[in-house]
Amino acid sequence: SSSKEKPADYVYFERTTAGFSDDAVPRAKAAQLKLEHFYKVAVDAAIERNTRRVELERKLAADTTMSDERKQRHLIQLGKRESAFLRLRRTKLGLDDFRTVKVIGKGAFGEVRVVQKSDTGKIYAMKTLRKEEMLKKDQLAHVRAERDVLAESNSPWVVQLYYSFQDPTYLYLIMEFLPGGDLMTMLIKYDTFSEDVTRFYIAECVLAIEAVHKLGFIHRDIKPDNILIDKDGHIKLSDFGLSTGFHKQHDSSYYQRLLESANGATSPTSAARNSVMVNAIHLTMSNKDQIATWKANRRKLAYSTVGTPDYIAPEIFLQKGYGNECDWWSLGAIMFECLVGYPPFCSESTHDTYQKIIHWQTYLIFPDDVHLSREAEDIIRRLITSPERRLNVDQIKHHPFFYGVNWGSIRTIEAPFVPRLRSITDTSYFPTDELEQVPEEPTGGDASAANKDLAFLGYTFKRFTISSHAF
Amino acid sequence: TPGPGNAQKPLYLCSPFADAALVVGNFKTIVMQPKHVDVLEWVAVNIFDFYQNLNLFYGVLAECCTQQSCPTMSAGPQLNYTWINQDRKSVQLPAPTYIDYVMTWVQNLLDDENVFPTRSGREFPPNFPSTVKHVYRQLLRVFAHLYHAHYPQILHLRSEPHFNSLFAHFLAFGKEYQLLDMKDVQGQPGSPVGIGALYDKWKDKGILSA
Numbered sequence: 001s002s003s004k005e006k007p008a009d010y011v012y013f014e015r016t017t018a019g020f021s022d023d024a025v026p027r028a029k030a031a032q033l034k035l036e037h038f039y040k041v042a043v044d045a046a047i048e049r050n051t052r053r054v055e056l057e058r059k060l061a062a063d064t065t066m067s068d069e070r071k072q073r074h075l076i077q078l079g080k081r082e083s084a085f086l087r088l089r090r091t092k093l094g095l096d097d098f099r100t101v102k103v104i105g106k107g108a109f110g111e112v113r114v115v116q117k118s119d120t121g122k123i124y125a126m127k128t129l130r131k132e133e134m135l136k137k138d139q140l141a142h143v144r145a146e147r148d149v150l151a152e153s154n155s156p157w158v159v160q161l162y163y164s165f166q167d168p169t170y171l172y173l174i175m176e177f178l179p180g181g182d183l184m185t186m187l188i189k190y191d192t193f194s195e196d197v198t199r200f201y202i203a204e205c206v207l208a209i210e211a212v213h214k215l216g217f218i219h220r221d222i223k224p225d226n227i228l229i230d231k232d233g234h235i236k237l238s239d240f241g242l243s244t245g246f247h248k249q250h251d252s253s254y255y256q257r258l259l260e261s262a263n264g265a266t267s268p269t270s271a272a273r274n275s276v277m278v279n280a281i282h283l284t285m286s287n288k289d290q291i292a293t294w295k296a297n298r299r300k301l302a303y304s305t306v307g308t309p310d311y312i313a314p315e316i317f318l319q320k321g322y323g324n325e326c327d328w329w330s331l332g333a334i335m336f337e338c339l340v341g342y343p344p345f346c347s348e349s350t351h352d353t354y355q356k357i358i359h360w361q362t363y364l365i366f367p368d369d370v371h372l373s374r375e376a377e378d379i380i381r382r383l384i385t386s387p388e389r390r391l392n393v394d395q396i397k398h399h400p401f402f403y404g405v406n407w408g409s410i411r412t413i414e415a416p417f418v419p420r421l422r423s424i425t426d427t428s429y430f431p432t433d434e435l436e437q438v439p440e441e442p443t444g445g446d447a448s449a450a451n452k453d454l455a456f457l458g459y460t461f462k463r464f465t466i467s468s469h470a471f
Numbered sequence: 472t473p474g475p476g477n478a479q480k481p482l483y484l485c486s487p488f489a490d491a492a493l494v495v496g497n498f499k500t501i502v503m504q505p506k507h508v509d510v511l512e513w514v515a516v517n518i519f520d521f522y523q524n525l526n527l528f529y530g531v532l533a534e535c536c537t538q539q540s541c542p543t544m545s546a547g548p549q550l551n552y553t554w555i556n557q558d559r560k561s562v563q564l565p566a567p568t569y570i571d572y573v574m575t576w577v578q579n580l581l582d583d584e585n586v587f588p589t590r591s592g593r594e595f596p597p598n599f600p601s602t603v604k605h606v607y608r609q610l611l612r613v614f615a616h617l618y619h620a621h622y623p624q625i626l627h628l629r630s631e632p633h634f635n636s637l638f639a640h641f642l643a644f645g646k647e648y649q650l651l652d653m654k655d656v657q658g659q660p661g662s663p664v665g666i667g668a669l670y671d672k673w674k675d676k677g678i679l680s681a
């Protein structure tokens with residue numbers, strides 16, 4: 001039999017956990033998972049670092065006008081950035097490094113605060129998320145998705161995440177602070193916008209949603225409260241709490257398995273094996289495998305029903321799977337609200353809203369007392385429609401409603417409302433007086449079961465582009 | 472059943488455990504100094520990671536490494552490491568005490584802004600290379616003890632692919648940056664280090680490049 005192939009020094013070893021304390025096995029499993037994660041990240045980081053260098057070298061090589069001396073300086077600069085990033089990995093940031101300026105928002109799992117980093121004096125927005133709540137609501141996979149979208153993008157259309165850390169109770173996201181508030185607050189203030197103003201915001205949203213889709217994500221929860229306004233009055237998307245990427249780790253069942261395996265639920269067959277099976281991590285520079293898995297998963301459709309229903313596309317409720325077209329429906333609903341003053345299917349109860357959305361053919365009604373141009377009504381009707389007939393991003397950009405929009409430069413033109421700010425910590429565009437019951441400083445936390453931390457593995461994140469942000 | 476002559480052979484040198492690995496392929500990918508990057512910064516972050524990861528596994532094995540089970544810091548049948556105390560005397564310590572001293576000492580260095588600077592613009596001290604060599608040597612001793620004294624427990628906890636890869640990475644890194652002294656791996660003629668044979672075995676198998 002197979003024993004013939006066994007080397008002379010092959011040894012059978014009877015494995016048992018009899019002599020160990022109760023938590024030795026879960027702790028060992030946790031250590032293994034952490035090390036697996038460590039090596040995955042190490043390999044990815046090496047690939048990415050290499051890519052950054054090769055790209056720069058290629059760019060410099062192609063530039064025939066730049067002097068060699070300047071090229072050399074560019075490479076030195078890259079080396080400095082990379083070195084600073086390595087240094088950042090050794091730097092521990094925690095709650096102590098930030099001081100609360102003001103509470104500015106509240107979400108399902110915690111609050112958003114304007115904070116100041118003590119040593120540099122820089123201002124950030126800090127979002128706290130209560131782990132316990134997220135475990136209860138099975139939101140872990142979603143949070144991971146949020147972190148990844150924010151972290152992976154260098155896009156001007158997505159709120160930048162600089163840093164994240166955790167304590168036993170909370171996860172903390174340190175993001176760029178957008179002082180202009182959000183579109184919801186703006187709509188509350190102005191009720192409706194003119195078509196010109198609407199064109200500006202919706203056109204920016206088109207580019208922002210396109211950017212998210214290009215990252216391989218579906219936002220799924222685009223609504224006015226997630227459209228934030230920067231200091232110049234341009235928009236950025238935030239809150240990827242519900243967005244679903246195609247990474248394995250965004251799958252809720254992945255976390256479930258993680259927690260189960262950490263609890264020592266090993267199958268009898270694996271217990272009987274003499275050698276331990278691991279999914280080996282390959283030290284290869286090629287990212288072909290990564291692209292292949294990504295492509296394979298790309299086709300996989302996401303199923304789930306969550307969030308405030310007003311802007312959500314019907315196919316999401318119908319559980320038949322959907323693609324990124326669902327975000328264009330949401331945009332249609334937001335555009336309707338900008339021009340009409342309320343979202344198209346708003347009702348007394350969420351149940352009624354669901355019903356109206358599913359029967360949108362009956363309930364999409366443009367009120368008589370609000371005048372909309374033909375083009376505006378037309379594009380809304382081509383967004384709030386069945387997924388097959390919904391416009392895609394190119395069709396949207398070429399729709400007559402956007403006639404005259406310069407898609408390449410819209411972010412550089414003057415915005416219709418530019419926030420008037422008295423200081424870098426001005427929070428007058430946020431409903432801060434409604435948030436007085438929220439504690440000024442997050443309390444931090446202690447004690448929670450050790451294995452709960454597992455699901456948040458890999459959460460601690462540090463952004464690459466630190467040099468310009470002086471962390 | 473073990474074949475003849477295997478009775479004395481430590482488990483970490485036997486099949487299939489010696490070959491168990493989480494990470495396969497050439498360690499160069501993650502060991503080699505990234506182009507244009509400051510070598511001190513690269514060494515610092517790697518030492519930081521080795522410490523964290525080793526600490527992770529020691530944290531699991533600590534319950535098996537007691538004053539009773541390990542009255543000395545052993546790393547081979549004839550080898551016990553000694554600790555140099557404040558009076559510059561070398562003393563025998565129980566392994567858990569010795570390891571605790573090492574880990575605390577390294578943690579303090581890592582937290583010391585003058586030794587491992589983290590603030591931007593701050594330079595590494597001139598003696599950084601020699602400090603790191605010291606640190607590396609002591610961490611190597613911790614690995615050596617865990618292999619010699621606790622490998623069966625590592626097997627019971629099914630951690631051998633992980634622990635092997637961490638150690639192989641540690642060795643590959645030490646070799647690349649001249650932190651690894653072959654004397655520390657092989658030991659003295661009369662008192663070899665247990666992991667010396669593992670090092671040779673991995674080299675033969677190409678797990679560590681020659």
Ligand SMILES: Nc1ncnc2c1ncn2[C@@H]1O[C@H](COP(=O)(O)OP(=O)(O)OP(=O)(O)O)[C@@H](O)[C@H]1O
Binds near residue numbers: 179226238241
């Ligand atoms: N980076 C930021 N800069 C400025 N304000 C922000 C930032 N992030 C969030 N906010 C404010 O905080 C509010 C709540 O944030 P967010 O929507 O991210 O929370 P949430 O927990 O996801 O809430 P929900 O899940 O209910 O949407 C936002 O509507 C916005 O006003």
